[in-house]
Amino acid sequence: MLAITGAGGPRIAALNEAAEAFGLMLGEPLADARAKAGHVQTRAIDAAADDAALRRLALWATRYTPTASPWCEELWGEENGADGFFLDIAGAAHLFGGEERLLADLSCRLEKNFGLPARLAIADTPGMAWALARFARASSPVLPSGGEAQALAPLPVEALRLTADTCRALRRLGFKTIGTLLDKPRAPFAARFPAELLRRIDQALGRIEEPLVPIVAPPVYHTLRYLLEPLLTQEAIVALASRLMHMLMHVLTRDDVGARALRLSLYRVDGAVETIDIGLTLPTRNVAHIVRLIDLKLEKLAAAEDAGFGFEAVGLAVTRAETLAALQNELIAEDSVATNGAERCAVLVDTLRQRLGPHSVRSFEPIASHLPERAEELRPVTAEASAAWPEPEQKPRPLLLLPHAEPTEVMALIPDGPPRRFRWRGVTYEVTGSEGPERIASEWWRQPDGHRAPEPTRDYYLVEDSGGHRFWLYREGLYERETTAARWFVHGLFA
Amino acid sequence: MTQPTAQSVMRNRAAVAEELRRLLPKMERFRATRPIPFGLAAIDRYLPQGGLACGALHEVVPDEGATPAAFGFLAALLARLSGTYPLFLVLPTYGLRDYGRPHSHGLNALGLDPSRLILAETAHRKDTLWAMEEALRSRAPAAVAGIIDQLDLKTSQKLHLAATDCGLPLFLLRPAKILEASAAATRWRVGPAPAARDRFGLITRARWRLKLERCRNGRAGEWMVEYDHVAHRFSLAAALADPAFPRSAGKEAFRQVS
Numbered sequence: 182m183l184a185i186t187g188a189g190g191p192r193i194a195a196l197n198e199a200a201e202a203f204g205l206m207l208g209e210p211l212a213d214a215r216a217k218a219g220h221v222q223t224r225a226i227d228a229a230a231d232d233a234a235l236r237r238l239a240l241w242a243t244r245y246t247p248t249a250s251p252w253c254e255e256l257w258g259e260e261n262g263a264d265g266f267f268l269d270i271a272g273a274a275h276l277f278g279g280e281e282r283l284l285a286d287l288s289c290r291l292e293k294n295f296g297l298p299a300r301l302a303i304a305d306t307p308g309m310a311w312a313l314a315r316f317a318r319a320s321s322p323v324l325p326s327g328g329e330a331q332a333l334a335p336l337p338v339e340a341l342r343l344t345a346d347t348c349r350a351l352r353r354l355g356f357k358t359i360g361t362l363l364d365k366p367r368a369p370f371a372a373r374f375p376a377e378l379l380r381r382i383d384q385a386l387g388r389i390e391e392p393l394v395p396i397v398a399p400p401v402y403h404t405l406r407y408l409l410e411p412l413l414t415q416e417a418i419v420a421l422a423s424r425l426m427h428m429l430m431h432v433l434t435r436d437d438v439g440a441r442a443l444r445l446s447l448y449r450v451d452g453a454v455e456t457i458d459i460g461l462t463l464p465t466r467n468v469a470h471i472v473r474l475i476d477l478k479l480e481k482l483a484a485a486e487d488a489g490f491g492f493e494a495v496g497l498a499v500t501r502a503e504t505l506a507a508l509q510n511e512l513i514a515e516d517s518v519a520t521n522g523a524e525r526c527a528v529l530v531d532t533l534r535q536r537l538g539p540h541s542v543r544s545f546e547p548i549a550s551h552l553p554e555r556a557e558e559l560r561p562v563t564a565e566a567s568a569a570w571p572e573p574e575q576k577p578r579p580l581l582l583l584p585h586a587e588p589t590e591v592m593a594l595i596p597d598g599p600p601r602r603f604r605w606r607g608v609t610y611e612v613t614g615s616e617g618p619e620r621i622a623s624e625w626w627r628q629p630d631g632h633r634a635p636e637p638t639r640d641y642y643l644v645e646d647s648g649g650h651r652f653w654l655y656r657e658g659l660y661e662r663e664t665t666a667a668r669w670f671v672h673g674l675f676a
Numbered sequence: 677m678t679q680p681t682a683q684s685v686m687r688n689r690a691a692v693a694e695e696l697r698r699l700l701p702k703m704e705r706f707r708a709t710r711p712i713p714f715g716l717a718a719i720d721r722y723l724p725q726g727g728l729a730c731g732a733l734h735e736v737v738p739d740e741g742a743t744p745a746a747f748g749f750l751a752a753l754l755a756r757l758s759g760t761y762p763l764f765l766v767l768p769t770y771g772l773r774d775y776g777r778p779h780s781h782g783l784n785a786l787g788l789d790p791s792r793l794i795l796a797e798t799a800h801r802k803d804t805l806w807a808m809e810e811a812l813r814s815r816a817p818a819a820v821a822g823i824i825d826q827l828d829l830k831t832s833q834k835l836h837l838a839a840t841d842c843g844l845p846l847f848l849l850r851p852a853k854i855l856e857a858s859a860a861a862t863r864w865r866v867g868p869a870p871a872a873r874d875r876f877g878l879i880t881r882a883r884w885r886l887k888l889e890r891c892r893n894g895r896a897g898e899w900m901v902e903y904d905h906v907a908h909r910f911s912l913a914a915a916l917a918d919p920a921f922p923r924s925a926g927k928e929a930f931r932q933v934s
Contacts, residue, residue, distance in 0.1 A: 525816035526762055526794075532814070533796050533807055541797045545780035545790040557780040562794055573785045573905070577879070580748050580786065581772065582779035613870065616878055643879065649868035650741065651879075674775055676748020676786060676882045 194226045231264075238295065239266040239396045240454045243446065244494050245287065246273040247403050250393040265314065267307050267393050284321045294452040305329065307393060308385030312340035329386045334360030341381040347374060397456070400444065400498030404428050411450050411491025415479050418447065418495065423472045425497040430466060439464030439505030445475060448494040455492075457482070460539070462562065463527035464503040470528050477535035530562050547571060551621050553582060553672065576619050577643045579653040579673025586670035589654065596667065597660040599642050603652075605671050610646040617642035618656075637663045643675065651675035697725065712757065712845065716901070716910045719886075723862070724893035728753075731843040732861035733836040735850055737889070739867035743775050743851050745884050746866040748786060750821055750849050751778075752882075752903045752910070755788035757845075761818035763788075764811045766796045768804045771823035771851075786882070787905035805831060812838040812846060821847040832858035863890040872902045872913065881905070883913050 191211040203218040214221060239251035248269035270283060277283040280303050291299045302313035304324040309332070313322050316336045324332055333340070336359050338351045351374075356362055362370070362382065371379055383389045404425050412418055422445060433439065441464050447455040459474050533542050543559040547570055550556045591603040599615040623636035637658035645651045653673035658664030711727030713720050720726045728734060734753075738746030754763050767777070780790035794817070798804040804824055811820045812835075820839075827835075827850065836859040839846040848860070855863075867885035874880050883902040890896065900913040 522761055522816065525814055529764075529811060529814035529816045530794070532810060537796060537798055537803060537807065542794065543797070544794050545783075547780070547790075553779065553781070557790075559795065570780075570784055570789060570791050573781070573787075578781040578785045579779055580751065580782040581744050581776045582782070583776035614873070614877060614879075645870060645879070647870075649870045649883070649885075650744070651868075651871065651882075673779060673782070674744040675782070676744055676751065676884075 235264070235266065236396060237453070238297075240456075241294075241448065241452050242266060242268055242287075243397065243454070244405065244407075244448050244496070245277070245283065246270050247397070247400055247496075247498065248393055248395045249397075250395055265311075266396075267310065269393055269395075270303070280323050281321075284323065288321060304332075306385055306387045307391050308342060308381060309333065309387075311342060312336050312385060316340045330363060333385055334358065334363060338362070341378070341385065343377060343381060344375075347378055350374070351378075397444070398500055400500050401438075401502045402429050402432050402440075402499040403496065404498070405446075405494060405496040407494045408492070411493050412495065413491045415476070415483060418479060418492065419472060419476045421495050422475050422497055423468065425495065426468045426471050429497065429499060430468060433466050433499070433502070436502075437504055438502040439466045440471065440499045440501070441503050442499070442501035443471065444496075444498045444500050446496040446498070447492045448496070450490040450493045453489070455482075458500075459535070460531075461527070462530050463524060464505045465524075465527070466505060467528070470531070474531055474535050477532065481536060550624065552624060553578065553621075555624075577616065577653070577675065580676045581674045583672055583674075586655070586672040589669050589671050591654070591656075591669040597640075597656070600644055600654060600669065603644075603654065603669065603671075605652075610644075610648075610650065610652070612644045613647050615642050615644040621655075641672070712753075714910050715756075716912065718912055719888070719897070719899060719901075719910070722888055722895045722897045723891060728845065729861050730845055731840040733832060733839050733846045733848065733859060735848050735855075735858065735860040735863040737850050737852070737855060737863060737865045739865060739885075742866060742868050743772065743849075745868040745882075746849055746851070747772070747775075747778070748882055748903075749864065749866045749884055749886070750847050751783055751786050751788050752905075752908075753847060754793075754819055754821060755786060755905070756908045757818050758908075759818050761792075762794050762816065763792050764794050764796065764817035764820045766798060766804055766807045766811065766820070766822035768798045768801070768823055771804075771825070771849075785905060786903075787908050801826065805835070808835060808846065809838045812842045812844050815842050815844065817844070819845045819847065821849070823849045823851070825850065825852045827856065827858060829857050829859065832860060836860065860890065861892045862888060862894070865889050869900055869913070 193205060193207055193209050193211060193214055196205055196207065200218070200221055203221070205214050205217060205221070211223065235251045239249045242249045246268050249266055250269075251266040252264065270280070274280045274283050277286055284301050284303060288299055288301055291297045300314045301321045302310045302317060302324070303322075304310040304313055305326050306329065309324060309329050312333060313324060316339070317332075338356055338359055339348055341359060343351075351362075359382075367379060380389070384391045406421060406425060408421075412421065429440075441461050443459045443461075445457040445459070447457070449455065457475070457478050459471070459478060461471075461474075465471065530542050540561060542562050544562050546558045546560045548556055548558050587605065589603050589605045591600040593600050599612070599617060601612050603610055603612065618640035619642075620638060620640050622638045625635045639655040639657055640659075641653060641655045643651060644654055651674070652671055653675065654669055654671055656667045656669050658667050660667060711723070711725040711729055713727035714723075723729075736746050736750050736753075757763065765778075772778075778795075780793075783790050783793065796807045796811070798807055801824065804822060808820055808822045811817055827848070835846055835848075865887040867887070869883040869885045871879040871883050872881040881902040881904055883900065885898075886901050887898045888894075888896050901910045902913045903910055
């Protein structure tokens with residue numbers, strides 16, 4: 182038995198069959214329950230774990246249709262009970278031999294894989310299906326189109342997914358079943374009850390739309406293959422993914438689009454689902470390329486991933502598609518690698534990302550800042566043309582920039598003059614020539630709060646030692662105005 | 677009597693070699709690999725085909741403590757490759773550890789457009805090698821550069837083969853104390869040198885001591901070069917002609933200071 186803390190002390194949130202046999206009921210105060218059956222075992226309810234379990238279950242259910250929507254989503258709210266999920270099976274039922282067969286299969290698999298007894302219903306609207314699943318007398322009813330009003334009439338008002346307050350008010354007024362509500366004029370209800378009452382009725386009857394919030398982004402193109410024997414090896418998965426991609430290719434070609442993002446879903450025999458997301462730099466319809474990326478990704482996951490008893494179904498979905506000019510396909514290239522430069526580059530970047538990580542392939546972007554460490558940024562390579570670089574300035578900039586400026590001991594002839602000798606990393610360098618200073622002030626507008634002292638100004642010098650090594654040194658702080666004991670730092674190295 | 681014969685044999689051999697060089701590119705399956713000339717006759721004379729072979733592995737080895745100079749030379753070589761194709765740099769996280777990381781504005785100052793550069797950061801040596809070979813085989817970039825400390829003969833042969841197959845140059849910066857035998861076509865040792873200055877004493881051009889240690893089908897040599905980042909051109913340093921900054925400037929300057 183699970184207890185939840187609510188108004189007026191802990192109450193029963195869930196109970197098993199053995200507890201039901203004692204006449205215990207949901208929502209009963211825990212104190213009453215203990216009086217009826219003193220030896221019941223009680224645990225506090227773990228809402229987060231319930232949510233996670235429901236999400237896992239809904240993810241598993243995407244094997245039937247891509248649109249699965251668990252009730253723990255915020256949008257569905259408390260009144261849905263957070264103990265089930267919707268499946269949008271439009272266009273998917275025939276794959277299982279009809280709606281009844283699908284329900285039977287789902288029920289059987291829930292029982293077998295998860296040990297869950299489930300109440301299922303099929304109807305045209307989510308509200309109707311919800312009501313039937315919870316309150317219908319028949320098990321697993323399938324409601325034909327147009328029968329909503331008739332089917333809804335004998336059900337209690339709780340079947341409308343209303344808040345407890347509204348239900349209580351309706352019952353107090355004598356409205357026990359929904360049928361008594363349906364034939365009454367709407368205006369008095371609208372005036373006396375929250376808007377949710379009429380909205381819920383309309384949703385159940387299909388007068389207004391009720392969109393489902395899918396657990397995973399609905400794919401644009403989707404294909405799924407069920408297997409008689411579970412797959413275990415990486416080669417087999419890759420081979421199957423290749424076939425699925427070939428199937429998707431026809432649709433992609435028909436619509437003149439290419440894939441920008443793909444998701445491979447691996448449904449394990451024990452109900453867990455592995456999803457692998459693959460992003461592409463340029464839209465592509467190149468099967469060999471995509472299959473190669475999948476292969477690389479699987480290889481990387483192979484160590485972490487546990488196939489268990491194998492995978493019983495494999496789905497491949499295009500989650501983002503973009504228009505693609507028709508010219509690029511495999512016929513042009515001699516070895517199944519695309520021909521033009523940008524395309525080849527995108528293929529390479531995609532490939533490297535699969536193995537080295539999504540943020541490993543980057544290029545420089547200029548940033549308008551005088552501080553050298555802030556003047557550039559590494560951004561992931563994108564298909565869009567990057568910003569043009571400014572003409573190199575006359576001011577010297579080092580080829581290599583140290584990640585942190587390193588303190589150094591400097592001997593200078595005058596306090597605010599160029600260095601004559603400095604010691605860095607245990608080596609003393611004699612300065613034979615220097616250029617500077619180039620004064621770079623701190624960016625005071627970036628200071629988070631006013632009262633903190635701004636970073637000191639830096640005076641940069643390009644110095645060359647007797648051996649021809651060139652360094653970028655700076656003195657921190659303006660003499661006598663900002664500091665009395667200037668500190669020196671090595672910040673960069675020149676070629 | 678023997679002298680002219682030897683000469684004619686030499687001439688014949690040169691003519692045959694020239695003819696073969698003319699024919700060979702046509703037999704190649706891939707795009708004709710023209711060498712990358714230095715634009716400096718003094719160096720190009722030492723290299724076969726009058727330039728750096730395009731489809732080959734080239735090693736750049738820094739002198740003790742001269743990694744920045746060697747990296748600068750590498751960047752200059754990359755900057756000389758014109759065209760719109762990107763340049764690919766495989767940068768291991770451990771590679772330049774002691775010397776920070778490449779600064780885009782510094783590369784820009786050396787004449788290498790940073791927007792052409794694609795950086796791939798790798799965590800392991802195995803990934804580095806894989807990324808370089810992958811970049812070569814894709815034929816997407818104009819050149820591939822990488823930093824690697826240890827490289828055995830077999831791996832270098834593999835990389836060289838990949839470069840040859842694809843007709844792309846692969847430049848390797850090798851900050852290593854001990855260098856194993858490798859299949860590289862050339863090995864350059866780069867040392868620092870006092871920069872070229874104008875008459876006001878301002879640095880105008882970077883200057884390096886270059887040593888061609890190994891060159892397949894060519895000769896070894898040693899030069900002092902300077903690099904003009906605007907024209908992307910190497911030239912022989914005229915440092916010794918400049919009285920203000922003689923080569924031994926260091927010692928003299930030190931005496932002046934003390």
